[in-house]
Amino acid sequence: MQKADFVEWLREGTISIPAALLTEYKNMHLSEQELVLLLQVLHFSEKGNDFPTPTELSGRMAMSAFDCTEILRSLIQKGFIEIIDGDSTDGIRFEKYSLDPLWDKLIDRFMQNRKQEKVNARQVEES
Amino acid sequence: MQKADFVEWLREGTISIPAALLTEYKNMHLSEQELVLLLQVLHFSEKGNDFPTPTELSGRMAMSAFDCTEILRSLIQKGFIEIIDGDSTDGIRFEKYSLDPLWDKLIDRFMQNRKQEKVNARQVEES
Amino acid sequence: MQKADFVEWLREGTISIPAALLTEYKNMHLSEQELVLLLQVLHFSEKGNDFPTPTELSGRMAMSAFDCTEILRSLIQKGFIEIIDGDSTDGIRFEKYSLDPLWDKLIDRFMQNRKQEKVNARQVEES
Amino acid sequence: MQKADFVEWLREGTISIPAALLTEYKNMHLSEQELVLLLQVLHFSEKGNDFPTPTELSGRMAMSAFDCTEILRSLIQKGFIEIIDGDSTDGIRFEKYSLDPLWDKLIDRFMQNRKQEKVNARQVEES
Numbered sequence: 001m002q003k004a005d006f007v008e009w010l011r012e013g014t015i016s017i018p019a020a021l022l023t024e025y026k027n028m029h030l031s032e033q034e035l036v037l038l039l040q041v042l043h044f045s046e047k048g049n050d051f052p053t054p055t056e057l058s059g060r061m062a063m064s065a066f067d068c069t070e071i072l073r074s075l076i077q078k079g080f081i082e083i084i085d086g087d088s089t090d091g092i093r094f095e096k097y098s099l100d101p102l103w104d105k106l107i108d109r110f111m112q113n114r115k116q117e118k119v120n121a122r123q124v125e126e127s
Numbered sequence: 128m129q130k131a132d133f134v135e136w137l138r139e140g141t142i143s144i145p146a147a148l149l150t151e152y153k154n155m156h157l158s159e160q161e162l163v164l165l166l167q168v169l170h171f172s173e174k175g176n177d178f179p180t181p182t183e184l185s186g187r188m189a190m191s192a193f194d195c196t197e198i199l200r201s202l203i204q205k206g207f208i209e210i211i212d213g214d215s216t217d218g219i220r221f222e223k224y225s226l227d228p229l230w231d232k233l234i235d236r237f238m239q240n241r242k243q244e245k246v247n248a249r250q251v252e253e254s
Numbered sequence: 255m256q257k258a259d260f261v262e263w264l265r266e267g268t269i270s271i272p273a274a275l276l277t278e279y280k281n282m283h284l285s286e287q288e289l290v291l292l293l294q295v296l297h298f299s300e301k302g303n304d305f306p307t308p309t310e311l312s313g314r315m316a317m318s319a320f321d322c323t324e325i326l327r328s329l330i331q332k333g334f335i336e337i338i339d340g341d342s343t344d345g346i347r348f349e350k351y352s353l354d355p356l357w358d359k360l361i362d363r364f365m366q367n368r369k370q371e372k373v374n375a376r377q378v379e380e381s
Numbered sequence: 382m383q384k385a386d387f388v389e390w391l392r393e394g395t396i397s398i399p400a401a402l403l404t405e406y407k408n409m410h411l412s413e414q415e416l417v418l419l420l421q422v423l424h425f426s427e428k429g430n431d432f433p434t435p436t437e438l439s440g441r442m443a444m445s446a447f448d449c450t451e452i453l454r455s456l457i458q459k460g461f462i463e464i465i466d467g468d469s470t471d472g473i474r475f476e477k478y479s480l481d482p483l484w485d486k487l488i489d490r491f492m493q494n495r496k497q498e499k500v501n502a503r504q505v506e507e508s
Binding site for chain 4: 003006007010011013014016018046048100103104107108
């Protein structure tokens, strides 16, 4: 192992996810496979690829391209991810995934927990 | 939604993982369920709990405590996680999970890729 | 360089900060020295030390313990950090730093920018 | 505060830095201003701008564009950052900052500490 390898490692970097996503995906009715696929989409996007193909996704996942297509379809249907299209500056049409619906649902879930905690705290005070 | 909720969100923070783990777990023969269980163990540890029970893990995962036990056992057998025991400063014996074997395997995998890339680069030069 | 060194590096981990803090501290009237001291307090806290001394802080900063004390005092006066005290489970009084006021101010700043952007967008539409 | 603001916050994301950079920059003879300027260069790069101007940098820092130029020059001279140039796919020459020298020095520093720790451990054993 040489220093150049270590530098390359640092260049690849880390991926950061909100802690709430890890603690709440279960309550949002997401499976581990769905969660990891969402993380892959996030990571591809951070590296400049906003619309990875099922083949690109399955290249990094323990499932086939066919399964990735199925899960993507299901995530779109359940409203966790959406496809947005538009025109780039040079007039070329493009499609991209947006994770805004995921963040939206995560925030809802987070707020629901906060409300519940306040109710619980009040009941403890009153009892 | 109030500012206090937002502050609470920031306090919960983020979890950071090496990008290589997300791109290489497949090649390390880990499933999505195994990957997420490892992330949960990492997150529990960052919050001060070094030995989460299967029940605590399954409370955050889309699987039963029984399944968590099975996956933990399999991860130990395959050498991704180990149980370390020792004595704390006040003389109490404790057990904790160590993810060092995971990092070890991830580094091996990363180095193998680096070697392959160099071989490929040389073949391109020579052809 | 051996693999054990690399594993140790991974164990030390990363520190994550909201991108907005890096882009907005200037507008919050924080200097680079104040920003880094706040990051140090955050990092000490993540490692389990909620009340680092000026000597501990200056051990990692390019300034004396005296200067750290001065900056801490100024950050408290300007309302970026506060000292909270309480009783731990075993009845021992303790003091700790809280960064909640920093997050509070950062959110204010972020919201102010959002409002300004909407005003600008409206002006562009109307013109 | 509305949910859309929260989603926007999540979209801006976080910046992750190796913990070792925060604990060792002092020993690498970097000031807080130099450290933060390096973080800004890193953050600009993650957002797709590999060659921010002194004016862009000073727009986010508590110092003038002139001071940013001076610090950049000094960081290049001291070997923490370098300017790389090349040709993009469409034949346009470009310049970009590379932080590889910083990671290189950080790894050196980290290895030096590791060696020192081993020496200390041996002395404790022998005494």
